[in-house]
Amino acid sequence: MTGRNAWLGTLARGAVLVLLIGVPGRAAANSAEDIVSRWFAELATRGAGIARYGHIEAGVGDGDVRVLDGEVVFSMSLPNGEDEATVRITFDETVYEGLAETAQGYSAESVRIPGDLVVTVTFPFAPSAETGPSEGGAPKRPRTGSDPSGLADDSPDAERTMTVSFVHSDFEATSVAWPRLPELSSDPQRPVTRHFELAGAILALKAERAFAPVIEFSMEMDEGVSSNVRYEDWLIRDLADGRIAEQVVAGMEQTETAPALDGSGEPVTVTVTAGRSTLRGFDAMPILTLLGQGTDPTRLTVVHWQETRDIEMSAADVTVSVAGVAAEGVGLTRAETPQIVGYLDQAALDQGPSDDDAVQAILKLPGLLRIDRFDLDTLRVSSPQGSGAIRRMNLRRLDGDGLGEFAVEGIVGEAGDLGSLRLDRLAVADVGFPSLAAFVALGEQEGEPTMAEILKVSPLVGLFEIVGFALESAELGGRFTIDEHRVSQRGHVNRIPTDIALTTRGLRFPTAVIDDPQAQALLDGLGLEEIEIDQRLRIDWNAATGDLTLHDLSLTLRDGASARLTLTLGSVQANLFEAPETAQMALALATLKSARMRITDADLVRVFIDHQAREAGLSPDTMALGLADYLREELGPLAGTRFGEDLVAAARTFLVDPREIVVELAPAAPVPLTQVLGMAATAPAGLPDLLGARVSAR
Numbered sequence: 001m002t003g004r005n006a007w008l009g010t011l012a013r014g015a016v017l018v019l020l021i022g023v024p025g026r027a028a029a030n031s032a033e034d035i036v037s038r039w040f041a042e043l044a045t046r047g048a049g050i051a052r053y054g055h056i057e058a059g060v061g062d063g064d065v066r067v068l069d070g071e072v073v074f075s076m077s078l079p080n081g082e083d084e085a086t087v088r089i090t091f092d093e094t095v096y097e098g099l100a101e102t103a104q105g106y107s108a109e110s111v112r113i114p115g116d117l118v119v120t121v122t123f124p125f126a127p128s129a130e131t132g133p134s135e136g137g138a139p140k141r142p143r144t145g146s147d148p149s150g151l152a153d154d155s156p157d158a159e160r161t162m163t164v165s166f167v168h169s170d171f172e173a174t175s176v177a178w179p180r181l182p183e184l185s186s187d188p189q190r191p192v193t194r195h196f197e198l199a200g201a202i203l204a205l206k207a208e209r210a211f212a213p214v215i216e217f218s219m220e221m222d223e224g225v226s227s228n229v230r231y232e233d234w235l236i237r238d239l240a241d242g243r244i245a246e247q248v249v250a251g252m253e254q255t256e257t258a259p260a261l262d263g264s265g266e267p268v269t270v271t272v273t274a275g276r277s278t279l280r281g282f283d284a285m286p287i288l289t290l291l292g293q294g295t296d297p298t299r300l301t302v303v304h305w306q307e308t309r310d311i312e313m314s315a316a317d318v319t320v321s322v323a324g325v326a327a328e329g330v331g332l333t334r335a336e337t338p339q340i341v342g343y344l345d346q347a348a349l350d351q352g353p354s355d356d357d358a359v360q361a362i363l364k365l366p367g368l369l370r371i372d373r374f375d376l377d378t379l380r381v382s383s384p385q386g387s388g389a390i391r392r393m394n395l396r397r398l399d400g401d402g403l404g405e406f407a408v409e410g411i412v413g414e415a416g417d418l419g420s421l422r423l424d425r426l427a428v429a430d431v432g433f434p435s436l437a438a439f440v441a442l443g444e445q446e447g448e449p450t451m452a453e454i455l456k457v458s459p460l461v462g463l464f465e466i467v468g469f470a471l472e473s474a475e476l477g478g479r480f481t482i483d484e485h486r487v488s489q490r491g492h493v494n495r496i497p498t499d500i501a502l503t504t505r506g507l508r509f510p511t512a513v514i515d516d517p518q519a520q521a522l523l524d525g526l527g528l529e530e531i532e533i534d535q536r537l538r539i540d541w542n543a544a545t546g547d548l549t550l551h552d553l554s555l556t557l558r559d560g561a562s563a564r565l566t567l568t569l570g571s572v573q574a575n576l577f578e579a580p581e582t583a584q585m586a587l588a589l590a591t592l593k594s595a596r597m598r599i600t601d602a603d604l605v606r607v608f609i610d611h612q613a614r615e616a617g618l619s620p621d622t623m624a625l626g627l628a629d630y631l632r633e634e635l636g637p638l639a640g641t642r643f644g645e646d647l648v649a650a651a652r653t654f655l656v657d658p659r660e661i662v663v664e665l666a667p668a669a670p671v672p673l674t675q676v677l678g679m680a681a682t683a684p685a686g687l688p689d690l691l692g693a694r695v696s697a698r
Contacts, residue, residue: 031065032059032062032064032065032096032099033056033058035065035101036065036067036099037056040052040070040072048073048074049074049075050071050073051071051072051073051074052070052071052072053067053068053069053071054069055067055068056068059097061097061098063096063097063098063099063100063108063109064095064096064099065095065096065099066093066094066095066096067091067093067094067095067096069092069093070090070094071088071089071090072089072090073088073089074087075087077191078123083123084124085121085122085123086121086122087119087120087121088118088119088120088121088122089117089119090117090118091113091116091117091118092114092115093114094111094113094117095111095112095113096108096110096111097111098110102177104179104180104204105179105180105204106177106178106179106180107177107206108176108177109174109175110172110173110174110175110176111171111172111173111176112172112173113171113172114170115169115170116167116168116169117167117169117171118165118166118167119165119167120164120165121163121165122162122163122164123161123163124160124161160221160223161221162219162221163219163220164217164218164219165216165218166216166217167214167215167216167217168212168214168215169212169215169216170212170213170214171210171211172210172211173207173209173211174207174208174210175206175209176205176206176207176210177204177206177207178201178205178206179201179204179205181201182197182200184197185197189345190345191345191349192344192347192348193291193292193342193344193345196291196292196293197293199284199287199288199291199293200288200293200295202284203284203285203288203295205239205240205242206239206240207236207238207239207240208237208238209235209236209237210236211234211236212231213232213233213234214232215230215231215234216228216229216230216231217229223259224258224259224267225257225259226256226258227254227255227256228254228255229254229255230252230253231249231251231252232249232250232252233248233251234248234249235247235248235249242285242288243281243282243284243285244281244282246278246279246280247279247282248276248277248278248279249276249277250275251273251274251275251276252273252274252277253271253272254271254272254273255269255270255272256270256271256272257269257270268315268316271313271314271315272312272313273310273312273313274308274311274312275308275310276309276310277307277309278306278307278308279303279305280304280306281301281304281305282302282303283299283301283302283304283331284302286300286331286332286335287302289332289335289336290332290341291337291341292337294335294337298335300332300335301330301331301332302330302331302332303327303328303330304328305328306326306327306328306330307324307325307326307327308325308326309323309324310322310323310324311324311325317383318381318382318383319381319382319383320381320382321379321380322377322378322379322380323377323378324376324377324378325376325377326373326374326377327371327373327374327375328373328374329372329373330371330372331369331370332368332370333367333368333369333370333401338361338364338365338368339361339364340358340362340364343357360436360440363436363439366400367399367436368400369399369400370397370398370400371395371397371398371399372396373394373395373397374394374395374398375392375393375394375395376392376393378390378391379393385415385416386414386415386416386418387413388412388413388414388421389411389413390408390409390410391409391411392407392408392410393407393409394406394409400433401432401433402430402431402432402433402460403429403430403431403433404429404430405428405429405430406427406428406429406431407425407426407427407428407429408423408425408426408427409424409426410424411424411426417475419472419474419475420470420471420472420473421470421472422468422469422471423466423467423470424467424468424469425465425467425468426465426466426467427463427465428461428463428464428465429462429465430460430461430462430463431460431461432460432495433459434456434457435456438453438456438457439457441456442454442456451581452494452579452580452581455494455495455496455580458495460489461487462488462489462490463488463489464486464487465484465485465486465487466482466484466485467483467484467485468483468484469482469485476513477510477512477513478510478512478513479508479509479510479530480508480510481507481509482504482505482506482507483505483506483507484503484506485503485504485505485507486502486503487500487501487502488500488502491540491541493574493577494577494579494580496577496580498540498543498577499539499540499541500540501537501538502536502537502538504533504534504535505534507532507534507535508530508531508532508533509530510529510530510531511523511528511529511530511531512529521611522607522608522611525607525610525611526559526604526607528559531557531558532557532558533558534554534555534556534558535554535555535556536552536553536554537552537553537554538550538551538552538553539553541572541576541577545570546570547568547572547593548568548569548570548572548576548590549566549567549568550567552564552566557604559603560602560603560604561600561601561602561603561604561605561658562600562601562602563597563599563600564597564598565596566594566595566596567594568594569587569590569591569593569673570590570591570592570593571589571590571591572587573586587673588673589672590673591670591671591673592665592670592671592672592691593670594666594667595664595665596663596665597662597663598660598661598662598663599654599661599662600660601658601659602659603658605654605655605658606620606658609623609624609627621656624656625652625655625656627651628651628655629648631647631651632644635647635648637685638684638685638687638688641688642689643689643693643694643695646694646696647663647695649697650695650696650697653697653698654697660697661696661697662695662696663694663695664693665691665692666692666694667692671690671691675690676690676691
């Protein structure tokens with residue numbers, strides 16, 4: 001059921017309560033005939049334009065009564081304070097067995113409505129809220145009531161209407177009890193929310209079982225918009241204290257029709273069907289809490305578990321099917337009536353709120369809501385332009401603070417000449433949302449935001465994962481794949497992660513997409529038609545020791561080269577993360593403990609030297625030795641030092657045969673970074689010895 005249909009369905013059931021609940025009054029020991037007669041009489045005296053029945057027949061028992069040909073018509077003020085909706089309820093027959101009046105209201109052994117119970121609600125609305133003369137001088141039609149002539153008026157100023165109808169066929173309920181409708185508050189400062197007091201009556205409703213073979217909903221608007229929904233074999237069990245133990249619907253069919261957006265005038269029709277839908281554990285209390293009518297702040301879950309199977313949607317030449325969806329733990333994060341509810345009265349009285357206040361109140365609503373789990377099984381899409389499918393979609397713990405996990409598995413798609421797509425798994429987990437207050441503060445900030453302000457509105461993402469990605473498209477130049485890409489971020493301080501791991505394995509793409517001629521020449525020299533890259537990153541900060549360690553930063557180009565870097569800094573203080581704008585000062589206190597860089601199997605270097613040698617008319621070895629000599633000239637203060645000579649020798653070996661080169665920094669004791677920077681400026685030749693630098697190649 002869509003959100004709109006659910007709200008209107010609630011309105012329909014509320015209208016049904018007019019028949020079941022009756023109106024406020026004193027408890028009295030009357031026969032069933034007297035009770036029903038008094039209901040209709042009091043409805044008439046309390047403002048119903050029509051409250052009649054054709055005939056009442058007594059049954060076998062004192063509490064048995066049969067009411068024939070009933071009709072009730074009344075008006076409801078709408079929140080804008082100007083318009084009224086007209087409600088009409090009709091039925092051919094209603095049968096009560098064991099009807100009795102109680103101290104709280106009424107009870108019956110059973111209630112049956114053979115045939116159709118029809119509830120029709122007509123809402124007026126217009127393109128403009130203004131009345132008075134139109135541009136042509138003729139007065140605009142008022143925005144209340146309906147056109148008694150029944151003649152259509154297509155002028156821009158004509159009143160429009162929306163008609164909503166509900167039909168319950170052969171409704172029956174057993175072991176039922178219901179309260180009298182409460183007297184509404186007459187507070188003129190609460191023109192909207194005083195009506196919410198009626199919602200509390202649901203807590204006193206009871207039914208062992210309620211069933212209707214068919215429930216139909218329809219909505220029509222003058223502009224050619226219509227909606228029709230049909231539910232089959234609707235059943236609820238054990239309704240009491242605002243809770244429903246189980247609700248089952250055997251099937252649903254919904255049709256939505258609206259004018260085409262392209263202005264062609266042709267209607268667009270969307271049809272949705274669904275198989276069996278089962279809900280176990282419904283509680284109205286959280287909804288009452290949102291309306292300011294809650295009485296138990298510990299009851300926060302609206303839907304404990306719900307499943308719907310065999311969903312299909314079609315629109316024009318597009319079809320969508322879903323094998324099933326299920327949800328658990330849908331409700332509130334806390335018992336709170338949102339600020340926007342109070343604003344409804346202010347808006348109706350033209351006393352505010354301001355646009356900014358209204359927007360902020362609306363933005364706060366998601367923070368009250370939660371869903372513990374949502375699962376989708378086998379979604380398929382088909383159209384003339386292409387087709388696709390998702391094998392599974394899962395969501396865990398979504399609320400205003402964050403998201404536990406969202407994962408999609410088994411994505412496949414094909415779009416003709418555009419190509420095909422496959423994705424085995426896409427997941428994001430342990431997400432923390434920034435606060436609304438942070439966004440508001442940033443919006444009010446003048447000038448460029450500070451790093452601290454940017455961090456406050458940055459989401460936290462604990463895990464992002466892609467597995468088994470493949471995109472094949474001639475238009476894009478070939479096949480693109482990723483075997484695995486995973487990023488994890490943990491141990492946040494001031495929303496900055498202190499433990500980061502990244503893995504990319506099997507990133508492949510065709511060399512043809514590289515448009516740099518020199519790079520293309522190198523890749524041609526390697527004989528590659530496809531580039532394959534593996535990458536790893538692992539870095540963390542240990543709060544106890546102060547070590548910031550780059551455990552692994554590596555990159556591998558298959559048949560090209562591999563490089564790996566490790567690094568450890570000591571004495572790294574927490575203010576590096578707590579006050580990132582002072583990071584330079586924080587790092588000034590840090591020390592260098594070790595570092596190592598290793599490059600292996602660098603065929604890319606060999607190809608580069610071969611390419612340069614051909615252009616210069618030299619042999620590859622001569623070009624390699626020449627590059628090593630050029631390095632000696634560029635060493636500057638390091639020339640003539642032990643490390644400088646070792647570096648040139650290692651470069652000679654590596655450039656001639658680039659199998660491995662290793663550069664290490666292993667000082668005898670941690671060296672402050674300020675000392676490193678100072679020596680680099682004043683006595684750079686002493687740096688290699690200070691840092692324990694060494695280099696080797698083979």
